[in-house]
Amino acid sequence: MAVRFRSESPALVDPLPIRRLQESVINRIAAGEIIHRPVSALKELIENSLDAGSTAIRITIKDGGLKLLQIQDNGCGIRKDDLPILAERFTTSKLSTFSDLSHLTTYGFRGEALASISYVSNLTVITKTKGDSCAWKACYQDGSLISTKAGTSAEPKACAGNDGTTITAENLFYNTPTRLSALRSSSEEYARILDVVTKYAVHNPKVSFTCKKWVRQAASPTPDISTPSSSTTQQTIRLLYGQTIAKDILHVGISSSDNASSHDEGEDDDSESWSAESYFTNxxxxxxxxxxxxxxxxxxxxxxxxxxxxxxxxxxxxxxxASPFVYLSLLIDPRSVDVNVHPTKKEVHFLNEDAIIERISDVIQETLIGQSQSRTLLTGGVAELTKDREKIKGKAKAVELDTEQDVASGSVEGSPSLSQAVKKKTLSKNKVRTSLQDRTLDSMFPILAPSQQPGAAVPQSNTADYSPSTQPTVKFREIKESQCYLTSVRNLRQAVRKGKHHHLSEILEKHTFVGIVDLDRCLSLIQHSTKLYLVNHGALSEELFYQLGLRQFGNYSRLRLDPPPPLRTLVTIAVDAEDGIDKSRLSKPEIIDCIVDTVMARRNMLQEYFSMSVSAEGLVESIPLLLGDYTPNLDKLPLFLMRLGPQVNWTSEMECFDTFLRELAFFYVPEPLTPAISQELRSEDMGEERAMKWQVQHVLFPAISRYLVPPKTLLDRDVVQVADLPDLYRVFERC
Known part of the structure; x- marks a missing residue:
């Protein structure tokens, strides 16, 4: 290749002409500044969906976003009249004058995201507003509408669709091969996408995020990220980053008003006000x-x-x-922030930056130090404990030395096995400290069995000598799975088996019951191996009774009601106590008639499949008994019968069985109607509370250990690890 040099003589140097770049070149250069890689495009699209007020965002990715990048939301949608200029540069609904930047509260504002994506991919938009009768589909290339088929108009086409917007970018960087070749593997690009989606999901816990890979098969793949809506920040952190981080998380709120007393009144400027919220590990x-x-x-x-x-x-x-986990959300008056300093808006500048950073750092440091001090105080005499531990270690070393000498001299019988025991000695921090003689929390407060008469005297034994051997034992009748040839029931049983979480199953099958923490909130403590778990026994029992209902379908024992109460009377009690009935288009008598008629019309089916007997006169004679030695709270019977009307889908066989069993399981959950009612009853009669505690410990938890097939959803918020023996030892070692 020939190299061309400029002449060294100034007289021979001709200036090159200045020309206008072509519009397509300008747009492609601008797109390269904003869309660096697939995750850059996705970040812009997520922000657009959040600006549209979405509560659910679904993301589908193929080949790391290079082949397909699709985001679907349920936001306000885009008007059909705005679709022709949607992908043009600098078209936006959030900015009209430059002064609007001073009070900007939205993510996007320049109107370059969709334009940039259309210059480097094949862009398709399907959108529908609540006022539209149908959705509209538009395709874009280089910022302009294009037709999908030759000879057809490029105007948006009517199509089927839900409220909201679906944006699909295919073949990203197909016309910029240099940028395409610079990207790494599709797996690395997908990892970057998951990282960004995770961060936005933590910051927006009220929005449901789903992110998954596109597959050719008809069955939908399991999402790599799936968060519920209406969650909390801490719950989302636990779901996405794991229990290890969540159990060590601290939370603080900081604002400029916290140190306002150091300034004179009247000197504070609203434009300099700020607040911050942070979740960080200890x-x-x-x-x-x-x-x-x-x-x-x-x-x-x-x-x-x-x-x-x-x-x-x-x-x-x-x-x-070692490094921490830190999530920080900082809110500053928009007048103090300059958001237009970076093409991708990943950097911002704001006033009083040094003072704000210093204040946030000080509060985080004070919280960490305070938490460490309180942890030290709770140990109670850590210095003395450390000295005792050193003495024990010294004695243990001496014993080991004596043992080794005895083995070497042959003076100890069975020396090979003894030497192996010395070598394989289990560390104290890894010992599982449970046995049949261990005391539970409730052993300190003796509980009456339901078979004992209410008000009977508590055995006058010293509570210090109270052991599990004095507790009444329950022998379960084996609950066998009934034979059922209904396809719907077999599918429901198969779904239960398929959703089994193996680690949680091991915890529940081999747990040791510690005690009930809060009966009203259904909280109990169990131990498995060296870990202590706080569990919601209400949620566990609801899933257990649903599965027991499926297991015994068509072959239930009966719980007879004597005398049988009238169905209409029970439904009337529940409807009168229900809130929000007045807002219904039906009156209370009409609602009661509708529910009673629904149940009476299906009483033969209820009798055949569920052993629930309702006489022709409308008397509730029996209900299904799901677990022997367990009696549900019959105060909830009116609510159960009322919910059979609106909550059970009577039009579909499979959904009918599923929803009925869910309602039956909810009825069986060992919880009071309301905490307030529970407090009133507790002050009057302690017998019912003792009987419920006895059932939870001696009937419910053994049944959970034996029959429950736990799904993964129970790990999200209903089974929480609160302590681990090796971690506690590390705390003491640092102290």
Whole structure:
């Protein structure tokens, strides 16, 4: 290749002409500044969906987003009249004058995201507003509408669709091969996408996020990210980052008003007000790499200054090489923030940056130090305990030395097995400290069995000597699975088996019951191996009774009601107590008639399949008995009968069985109607509370251990690890 040099003589240098770049070249250059990789496009689209007020966002990815990147939301949608200019540069509904930047509260504002994506991919938009009778589909290339078929108009086409918007970008960077070749593997691009979706899901716990890979098969793949709507930040962190982080999380709220007393009244400016919320791990959590989520005015950004300041706080607390998890959301008056300083908006500048960072760092440091001090105080005499431990270690070493000498000299019988025991000695922190003689919480407060008469005297035994051997035992009648040839029931049983979570099954099958923490809130403690778990026995029992209902379908025992109460009377009691009935288009008598007629019309089916007997006169003679030695709270019977009307889908066989059994399981859950009612009853009669506690410990938890096939959903919020013996030993060692 020939190299062309400029002439060294100035007289021979001709200036090159200045030309206007072609519009397509300008747009492609601009697109390259905003859309660096698939995750850049997805971030812009997620922000558009959030700006549209979406509560559910579904993302589908193929080949790391290069072949397909689709995002579907249920937001307000896009008007059909706006579709022709949707993908043109600098078209936006959020900005009209430059001064609007000073009070901007939305994610997007320049109108470049969709335009940039259309210049480097094949862009398709399907959208529907609530006022539209149908959805509209439009295809774009280089910012303009295009037709999908030759000879057809490029105008948006009517199509089927839900409220909201679905945006699909295919063949990303197909016309920029250099950018395409610079990207790494599709798995790495997908990992970047999951990271961004995870961060937005943590910051928006009220929005449901789903992210999955596209597959050719008809069956939908399991999402890699799936969060519920109407959750909390801490619950979302537990779901996405794991229980290890969630159990060591701390939370603080900070604002400019906290130190306003240091200023004179009248000097504070509203434009300088700010507030922050942060979730961060304590000194127990140690990771190899720092996880840092930073949102400023709800925008995912990066700030090396804030990150270094927080790292400096942890340098004096964590060991060298260990890093924390930190989520920080900072809200600043829009007049103090300049958001238009980076093409992808990943950086922002704001006033009083040094003072705000210093204040946030100080509060985080004070919280970490306070938590460490309180942990030290709770140990109660850590110094003395450390000295005792050192003495024990010294004695143990002496014993080991004597043993080794005896084995070497042959003076100890069975020396090979003894030497093996010395070598394989279990560390104290790994010992499982449970046995049949261990005391439970309730052993300190003796509980009456239901068979004992209410008001009977408690055995006058010393509670210090009270052991599980004095507790009444329950022998379960084996609950066998009934033979059923209905396809719907067999499918429901198969779904239960398929959803089994093996680790949770092991915990529940081999647990040791510790005690009931709160009867009204259905909270209990169990132990498995070296870990202690706080469980919602209400949620566990609801799933258990649903599965027991499926297991015994068509072959239930009966719980007879004597005398049988009238169905209409029970439904009337429940309807009168229900809130919100007045807002219904039906009157209370009409609602009662509708529910009673529904149940009476299907009483033969209820008798055949569920052993629920309702006489022709409308008397409830019996209900199904799901578990022997367990009696449900009959105060909930009116509510159960009332819910059979609106909550059971009587039009579909499979859904009918599923929803009826769900309602039956809800009726069997060992909980009071309301905590307030429970408090009133408790002050009057302690017998019912004792009987319920006895059933929970001696009937319910053994049945859970034996019959429950737990799904993964119970791990999200109903089974929470609260302590681990090796972690407690590490705490004592640091103290």
């Amino acid at each position: 000194a127990n959590f140690q990771a190899k790499k720092m996880v840092f989520l930073l949102f400023i005015n709800h925008r995912l950004v990066e700030s090396s200054r804030i990150k270094k300041a927080i790292e400096a706080v942890y340098n004096g607390i964590l060991p060298k090489g």
